Amino acid sequence: MTTQPKCTDPVILNLWHPLAAVSETSVGTVMDTVLLEERVSYAVGSDGTVAAWRSRADLPAGSRVDAGSIAEQLPSKSAYGYVWTTLGDAPAELFPIPEFEEPDRRRLNAATMGVNVSAPRAIENFLDMGHFPYVHTDILGAEPHTEVKEYDVEISAERDEILATRCRFYQPMASTASTEGADVDYIYRVPHPYCSVLYKSSPVDDKRLDVIAIFLQPMDQEHVRAHMMLCVLDEDNEDKIIKRFQQTIFGQDKPILENQFPKRLPLDPRAETPIRADKSAIAYRRWLSQKGVTYGVIPAAA
Amino acid sequence: MITLYDYELSGNCYKIRLLLGMLGLDYKTVPVDFYPGREHKSDWFLRLNPLGQLPVIEDDGFVLRDAQAILVYLASNYDQAGTWYPRDNPRLLGEISQWLAFADGITGTASAARLHDALFYDLDAEAARAGAHRLFRILDEHLWFGEQEGRSWICSASHPTIADIACFPYVILSEEGGISRQDYPAIRRWCDRVKRIPGFLVMSGVFPAGRHGRHKASHERWTTHLHTPGWQK
Numbered sequence: 001m002t003t004q005p006k007c008t009d010p011v012i013l014n015l016w017h018p019l020a021a022v023s024e025t026s027v028g029t030v031m032d033t034v035l036l037e038e039r040v041s042y043a044v045g046s047d048g049t050v051a052a053w054r055s056r057a058d059l060p061a062g063s064r065v066d067a068g069s070i071a072e073q074l075p076s077k078s079a080y081g082y083v084w085t086t087l088g089d090a091p092a093e094l095f096p097i098p099e100f101e102e103p104d105r106r107r108l109n110a111a112t113m114g115v116n117v118s119a120p121r122a123i124e125n126f127l128d129m130g131h132f133p134y135v136h137t138d139i140l141g142a143e144p145h146t147e148v149k150e151y152d153v154e155i156s157a158e159r160d161e162i163l164a165t166r167c168r169f170y171q172p173m174a175s176t177a178s179t180e181g182a183d184v185d186y187i188y189r190v191p192h193p194y195c196s197v198l199y200k201s202s203p204v205d206d207k208r209l210d211v212i213a214i215f216l217q218p219m220d221q222e223h224v225r226a227h228m229m230l231c232v233l234d235e236d237n238e239d240k241i242i243k244r245f246q247q248t249i250f251g252q253d254k255p256i257l258e259n260q261f262p263k264r265l266p267l268d269p270r271a272e273t274p275i276r277a278d279k280s281a282i283a284y285r286r287w288l289s290q291k292g293v294t295y296g297v298i299p300a301a302a
Numbered sequence: 303m304i305t306l307y308d309y310e311l312s313g314n315c316y317k318i319r320l321l322l323g324m325l326g327l328d329y330k331t332v333p334v335d336f337y338p339g340r341e342h343k344s345d346w347f348l349r350l351n352p353l354g355q356l357p358v359i360e361d362d363g364f365v366l367r368d369a370q371a372i373l374v375y376l377a378s379n380y381d382q383a384g385t386w387y388p389r390d391n392p393r394l395l396g397e398i399s400q401w402l403a404f405a406d407g408i409t410g411t412a413s414a415a416r417l418h419d420a421l422f423y424d425l426d427a428e429a430a431r432a433g434a435h436r437l438f439r440i441l442d443e444h445l446w447f448g449e450q451e452g453r454s455w456i457c458s459a460s461h462p463t464i465a466d467i468a469c470f471p472y473v474i475l476s477e478e479g480g481i482s483r484q485d486y487p488a489i490r491r492w493c494d495r496v497k498r499i500p501g502f503l504v505m506s507g508v509f510p511a512g513r514h515g516r517h518k519a520s521h522e523r524w525t526t527h528l529h530t531p532g533w534q535k
Contacts, residue, residue, distance in 0.1 A: 024338050111338055114420045116480070225422075240335035247337075248310050251506025254420070254478065 003054060005087050006037035007218075009295035014088030015192060018215040018227050019052060021109035022081055032061040034219040035087065036295075042076070042083050043067040052076040052085035080229055081107055082215060095161065095191035099199075099211045100231050108239055110228040110246035117257040118296040119194040119216040119224050120265035120288060125257055126196050126214050127188055127280045129169050135252050138172050142181075145170035148277035155287055161191035162287055164280040175210060176245045177203040177234045185209075190284055193293055194218060202233045212246070221296045222263040226250070267293075268300035304329040304376075307350065307358040309336035313413055313471030314369040315357040316505045321373055321467050324501035325380050337421050369409075370402040373464040385461045397457040401465035405472075407437055412472040415479030427480070434481045438489060441469065446488035454495055462499055470496050474508050 007013050019033050025044045032041050032055055039055035045067035052074045059065060076085045079094050100107065115122060125131070129148050132141030151167040167186035174184045187199040187209070194216040199209040211231040216224045228246055266272055267289045274282050289300055304322070308315045308331045322329050334356060335341040343354045351358045351367040358367045359376075366372050377387035388394050411433035417423040418430065445456070456465045474493055476483060483489055496502065497511035504510055 021338070109338065112422075114422060116419065240333055240339060240341065243335060243339075244310055244333050248506050251311050255507050255509075258477065 007087065007295055009293060010088065011291050011293050012036070012193065012218070012295040014086065014091050015194070016077065016079075016084040016086050016091050016094045017194070018082040018084050018217050018225075020083050021112060021227065022048070022050070022078055022083060023109060024112070025083065028064055028066065030059050030061050030063045030065050033217070033225070035085070036218055037220045038087065040074070040085065040087075042085065043070070044078075044083065048078060050076050050078045050083045052083065080213070080215075080231075081109055082227055082229070095189075095195070095197075097197060097211065097213065097231070099209070104233065105211075105231050106234055106239070106242060108230045108232075108242060110230050110243045111250065112225055112227045113247075113250060113254070114219075115224050115226050115254055115257055116222065116263075117224060117260060118222050118264045119218045120284075120293075120296050121260045121263065122214070122216055122224060122226060122257055123190060123194065123196050124265060124281045124284060125253060126198070127164065127190070127284065128278070129167060129186070130275075130277045131256070132169060132171070135256060136249055139249060140171050140174070141169065142172050150276075151279065153279045153283045155283055159191070161189055162280065162283050164188040164283075174200060175203055175232065175234065176237045176242050177232075179203065188280060190280075190287070193288060193291065194224075194296075204233050204235070208233060218296060262298060264296055264298045266298040266300075268298070271298070271300075305332055305360040306330070307332045307334050307347070307356060307360075309334050309342075309356050311506055312336060312356050313416075313475050313505075314355075314409065316471045316508075317369045317467050318357050318359065318372050318376070319503065319505070320470070321376055321386070321464065323503045324467075324499060325376065325386075326501060327376075327380055370405060370464075370468055373402070373468055377464050385459070386464050386467075388459070388463070394457055394459055394463070398463050398465045401456050402468050404437065404441070405465070405468035408434065408469060408472045411437060412476045412479055412481055415481060416472070416475055417479075419479055431479065431481050434476060434479070438473070438476070438481070438483070438486050441473070442486040442489045445492045449488060449491070454492075456492075462496070466492075466496055471505075471508075478507060 005013055017035055019042050022044055025031055027044055027046050030041050030043055032039060040052060041055045041059060042052040043065050044050050049067045051067040051070050053070055053072060074085045080097060080100055133143050133146045149168055151164055153164045155162050165187050168183055171184045172181040174182060185201045189197040197213040199211055202208050202210045210233060213229040215227040215229060218224055228250060230242060230246060234242060267285050288297055306318055306329050336356060341347055342356055348354055350365060357369055359372050366375055374387060378389060411430045414425055415427050415430040415434060418425050418427040455462045456469060457463045473489060494511055
């Protein structure tokens with residue numbers, strides 16, 4: 001049986017997409033969600049096996065299931081603490097995050113939250129440092145430290161990802177492990193049109209970086225489930241304190257994201273006027289254009 | 303010292319943080335992992351509140367649940383000026399109780415829609431939104447007529463009461479549940495007045511008063527056809 005997907009953008013269709021945190025999925029139970037306008041079900045087995053399939057009547061949400069024995073599955077995988085699937089065929093390998101394997105790190109899903117915004121708009125906000133002092137006042141920024149200093153952006157052809165380096169910003173409270181304000185180094189990666197990975201100075205080890213990733217699950221072109229992965233160095237705080245910190249920040253971004261207009265990201269360079277600090281966003285828009293992404297964006301006129 | 307069992311993104315917990323801030327009281331916070339951890343349904347929390355709901359306070363051995371009840375207790379016990387809950391004014395107390403119950407209705411509708419949209423609660427979001435609009439219409443008219451009579455607050459007093467605190471959070475957060483306040487100008491003006499009460503503090507999703515034009519989030523810099531976000535109206 002072949003099913004015609006609702007999403008007709010082959011680039012987006014053929015990607016791995018996150019569905020839910022493994023840690024928040026009850027073992028052996030059918031769970032439902034939405035991906036690219038389609039009902040999708042998933043389950044996690046007691047051995048960590050994951051399964052995903054287009055929702056169907058014989059496996060309603062809440063029913064008990066053996067994740068290994070489901071017929072007509074979609075491709076699926078467990079990575080970085082989440083269940084991933086695709087509605088297309090055989091996507092390339094999921095991007096690497098080597099730090100995830102380091103044993104002394106805390107690996108958490110800070111939260112999965114519904115946001116009324118397109119995935120590319122959310123990625124672009126994640127890349128933006130200019131809003132820190134105004135939206136995350138006294139946490140990720142504070143006046144008068146408002147300048148976004150010059151940083152470097154490249155589109156790596158080899159890895160097919162955007163890399164922004166040499167980013168530096170004064171942060172009163174960079175993480176739960178912070179004891180004072182500090183100039184914090186940032187590296188941003190965009191290795192997937194709807195996912196970004198951020199590396200920032202660890203307050204507890206000046207040679208290592210905390211990793212914070214945002215994995216966006218497109219429910220449709222203007223609604224996402226945002227999965228926030230943390231992979232940080234912090235020996236002191238309980239999980240819930242680390243989650244609370246990240247949720248506070250995301251909760252501050254949420255109304256900004258939801259008030260963006262138009263909700264889809266315009267890729268025409270003339271549509272919106274950037275400033276120098278938006279260099280990484282300019283690269284991101286160009287990268288999406290080059291890939292031919294049409295879902296969640298307003299493509300540039302040909 | 304007062305202890306508040308708290309979840310940052312909860313509007314009901316925010317009510318208590320607001321009043322504690324406005325009264326200038328010190329307190330201790332015990333974070334509860336409401337989402338995704340569902341810690342408010344854990345054994346230890348259910349022993350504190352069998353309803354499994356936030357917020358709860360503990361004050362010198364006295365445990366109290368329910369945001370509205372906690373506002374009554376804190377104002378009665380700690381507001382030396384006696385304006386937030388004027389115990390010697392029966393009519394005003396009656397009005398306050400009426401609007402505290404109304405605030406619970408806002409929680410049941412506007413907050414429910416927000417829980418559906420942001421945290422995937424399984425409920426009828428369209429019914430919740432319709433219910434919220436019905437209440438907002440009533441509140442907007444009430445505030446509009448109040449303005450005509452020179453009244454700035456929900457109840458008939460020259461100062462805010464806990465009724466304002468109880469109604470404010472899930473009104474100001476309504477857009478996160480897909481409930482626009484565009485059609486409620488008196489509500490928008492009242493929200494701005496609440497934000498200017500001394501001791502006011504924000505929570506995630508709530509912006510301070512009077513920052514119009516100062517803050518340039520990325521989308522505002524970028525966007526050529528400017529749209530006024532709801533929270534700036």
